[in-house]
Amino acid sequence: MINFNTPKNNYRKLAILCTVILIFFLSSCRPAPSNYQSRLVVSTPSDASTFNYPLNQSAYSVFGYIYDGLIIENGVTGELEPALAESWEVSEDGQTIVITLQENLKWSDGEPLTVDDVVFSYNEIYLNDKIPSSFKDILRIGQSGALPTVKKIDNLRVEFSTPEPFAPFVRYAGGLPILPAHVLKESVRTTNSEGELNYLTKWGTDTPVTEIVGNGMYRIKSYTPNQRIILEKNPFYWRKDDRGNNLPYIENIVWQVIENTDNQLLNFRSGELDTIQVAAEMYPLLKREEKRGKYTIYNGGPTSASSFISFNLNEAKNAQGQPFVKPFKSRWFNNKTFRQAIAYGINREAMTNNIYRGLGAPQYSPIPVTSPFYFSPEEGLKIYNYNPEKAKELLLSAGFKYNQNGELLDSEDNRVEFNLLSSAGRKVREQMATQINQDLAKIGIKVNMQFLSFNTYVERLSLSRDWEAYLGGFIGGSIEPHGGYNIWSVNGRLHTFNQGPQPGEDNIEGWKINDWEQEIDHLYIRASQVLDEEKRKEIYGQAQQIIAEELPFIYMVNPLEFEAIRNRIKGIQYTELSGGFWNLYELQISE
Numbered sequence: 001m002i003n004f005n006t007p008k009n010n011y012r013k014l015a016i017l018c019t020v021i022l023i024f025f026l027s028s029c030r031p032a033p034s035n036y037q038s039r040l041v042v043s044t045p046s047d048a049s050t051f052n053y054p055l056n057q058s059a060y061s062v063f064g065y066i067y068d069g070l071i072i073e074n075g076v077t078g079e080l081e082p083a084l085a086e087s088w089e090v091s092e093d094g095q096t097i098v099i100t101l102q103e104n105l106k107w108s109d110g111e112p113l114t115v116d117d118v119v120f121s122y123n124e125i126y127l128n129d130k131i132p133s134s135f136k137d138i139l140r141i142g143q144s145g146a147l148p149t150v151k152k153i154d155n156l157r158v159e160f161s162t163p164e165p166f167a168p169f170v171r172y173a174g175g176l177p178i179l180p181a182h183v184l185k186e187s188v189r190t191t192n193s194e195g196e197l198n199y200l201t202k203w204g205t206d207t208p209v210t211e212i213v214g215n216g217m218y219r220i221k222s223y224t225p226n227q228r229i230i231l232e233k234n235p236f237y238w239r240k241d242d243r244g245n246n247l248p249y250i251e252n253i254v255w256q257v258i259e260n261t262d263n264q265l266l267n268f269r270s271g272e273l274d275t276i277q278v279a280a281e282m283y284p285l286l287k288r289e290e291k292r293g294k295y296t297i298y299n300g301g302p303t304s305a306s307s308f309i310s311f312n313l314n315e316a317k318n319a320q321g322q323p324f325v326k327p328f329k330s331r332w333f334n335n336k337t338f339r340q341a342i343a344y345g346i347n348r349e350a351m352t353n354n355i356y357r358g359l360g361a362p363q364y365s366p367i368p369v370t371s372p373f374y375f376s377p378e379e380g381l382k383i384y385n386y387n388p389e390k391a392k393e394l395l396l397s398a399g400f401k402y403n404q405n406g407e408l409l410d411s412e413d414n415r416v417e418f419n420l421l422s423s424a425g426r427k428v429r430e431q432m433a434t435q436i437n438q439d440l441a442k443i444g445i446k447v448n449m450q451f452l453s454f455n456t457y458v459e460r461l462s463l464s465r466d467w468e469a470y471l472g473g474f475i476g477g478s479i480e481p482h483g484g485y486n487i488w489s490v491n492g493r494l495h496t497f498n499q500g501p502q503p504g505e506d507n508i509e510g511w512k513i514n515d516w517e518q519e520i521d522h523l524y525i526r527a528s529q530v531l532d533e534e535k536r537k538e539i540y541g542q543a544q545q546i547i548a549e550e551l552p553f554i555y556m557v558n559p560l561e562f563e564a565i566r567n568r569i570k571g572i573q574y575t576e577l578s579g580g581f582w583n584l585y586e587l588q589i590s591e
Contacts, residue, residue: 038251038589040569041274043264045425046454047226047257051212052203053177054125054133057458057493059475062255063177065231066108066214068238070099070118071174075582076575078479080170084113084178084215084238086156090170094531097160097173098153106236107180108219118158120181122150124188130197131188132502134493135176137486141166143525148173167528167536168482180213217248217585229255239585248585259425259453269293274569275580278562279428280356286564294568300561301576302360304368307429307473308553309346309420309436311339313498314465316511324465324508328414333468337398339551343384345391345443346436352557355431360559365544366474366484369558370576372533373481375541382548391443408444417446421460421470424451432556433471461496470496481540482528488520488543497552516550 049058053067070085082088088099105113126135127147139147141162148162148169160173187199203212209220215238218231231253239247258264261279268276269289278286278297290297311333314324325333332338348362364383367374377383392402399411408416420436422429430451437447452460460467474487474494486492490513491500500511520543527539547553565572565580571587574580581587 038249039254040250040252040587040589041254041256041272043256043258043267043273043276045257045259045261045264045423048205048223048229049455049458050204051207051209051220052199053179054131054135055200057134057462058455060454062218062220062229062231062253064216065218065253065255066212066216066220066234067177067179068216069175069177070101071170073171073578075578076573078577080174083174085174088170088174094165094167094169095162097170099158099160099174101156101158102238103156105215105238107182108214108216108234108236109183110236111180111182111213113178113180113215115152115155115158117178117181119150119152120185120188121176121179122148122160124181124185125179125199126176128188131199132493134486137489137492137494138168138483139172140485140489142529143522165529165531167531168480171480171483178215180215183211183213218253221252226257228257231255237585241586249588250584261425261427268564274566276564278564280359280559281427281431283357283359283562290564295564295566296572297562297564298572298574298580299576300563300574300579302369302558303561304370305473305475306363306366306553306558307432307471307556308363309342309469309471309556310497310553311418311469312465312467313514313552314511316508318465318508321509325468328410328412329418329468332410332416332418335398336550337394338400339554340384341391341394341398341443342440342445343551343554344387344394345445346384346439346554346556347386348384348557349386351432351435352559355428355435356557356559359562360557363555363558364548365555366487366547366553367481367540367544371479371481373479373537373540375537375544379541381544384554386439388439388443395443402444406444407446415446416444417448418468419448419450421450421452421457421467422472423454423457425454429471436471462493462499465499482524485524485528488524490517490521514550516546517552520546 044060046058046060048061050056053063056063068083070083071080071088072083073079074081084101084105085099086102088097090097101115101118107113125131126133126139136147141148142164146163148160151159153159162169184199184202187202188197190198192198205223205225209223212220214234217234217237219234221230221232223229233248233251235246237247241247258267264273264276265282267273287297312325313334315330315334317323323330352358352360352362364377364381365374375381395408400416401409403409410416420433422433433449437449440447461470474484487494489495493502498513498517501508523539523543527536530536530539563580568589569587570590571583572580573583575582
């Protein structure tokens, strides 16, 4: 799922795709107070992992500030609107889009932004098989996995075409950030001594920030690792107000790193942060202080993000011939009945009431309840209400047994226990892990928690595959479920529960794809090929039924989202669709 880490901003609608959360945090060094004129102080729980957008796998980044795409979604209506594009036309069969760029566009270094940059971004980066990027997953079309073609028509027009109908095509063709050919093309077209593209090491976090070129509202002014990124207004940004003034109005964004949610709360209450995602345990305190603290808490409705636990179903071996998961544990995890027993053994209702203060509901589908493609329990979606006795029955039917101490054993007398990874510093996740531990202990299962820094956690999941189970989540997306295809594609980079070999990595031996995994993949492809919304809903409903039956992700809670924003920030038009900062370019700061 893609995340740009401005609260619910327009770009998170694409990704889906990766991951993920839109929260902001602070560093160990105290920043300038947030009443500093024309400076917005926000926060993040994790430092940037790269400044190379297509290679980013972290849910936390500044890319939403420094890049724009050709087309954006309106934060109020969700309708598509021009950004770098002036207009676009779609053919009757929906297979060709001609996009016309605005004139006189520039990069943040003052160089012209042209159609050549658009063609370069897609043909040489996003669609390049030598560059490992999850965006390629969502751009693949049909059973063949064909990619769209992109070609220049003239100095202002570019043509995107597909070999067959592709319902989300306009959003994808227009939504990905355009990248600067004049800076990146050499790295894409040359290799190092090992034959790897130089692009794969381009724009790491050790790159001087003056070399990072974008086209968005801001550009990077300074970077202090593990502390903060300061962004300054891009003087060449394309938007202007009605009087011809360059936008945005806010001169600087201070992006602070604070890993711990308690510290986030302290910094917000002391006035050093201008916004905070209000976790359930924060809500009573912050609501009482709303007037004195000079901020407003906005209710964003049910989150479109997901939270879950997932088991490693990968039966393969690494390049050294070692299995990713111990074989006897792999047999547990790959047993559907075992996964269903776990689902019945977790008390989501108690989790909703105790951790989220009743501000939410149990979650059972990857598609948010606010989406028109959501398949509800009333329509037949399988759910797992808390039932520890049912969980025990399922485990016994699957060949497990209990010893005299009530501990669960498998048929070979192995104690059933597993390590559960999670990212450190998030109180809600820690509380959730504690309850999962307690609930599963009641059915004889031992859970060993391992809390890791966010970037280490992501590396374990997606690169080393050295994990047994994890507690995590994906950032919500738009009304278009296909944005999550990089999760459900059997070859997708976010297909974490059974991650196959990825471009550029060593082969893994013995990787197997389950029939149900392949069927979900096929259903997502079919839904993308159908233009009729009702038929698409039916197909996505079938996918949700399989997901609920097979449980590659055991979903937890769908909480309400709350965001506190200082009243000194003028122009907030908060919407459930896009939050409070979708129109950041026109916001102003005034006491």
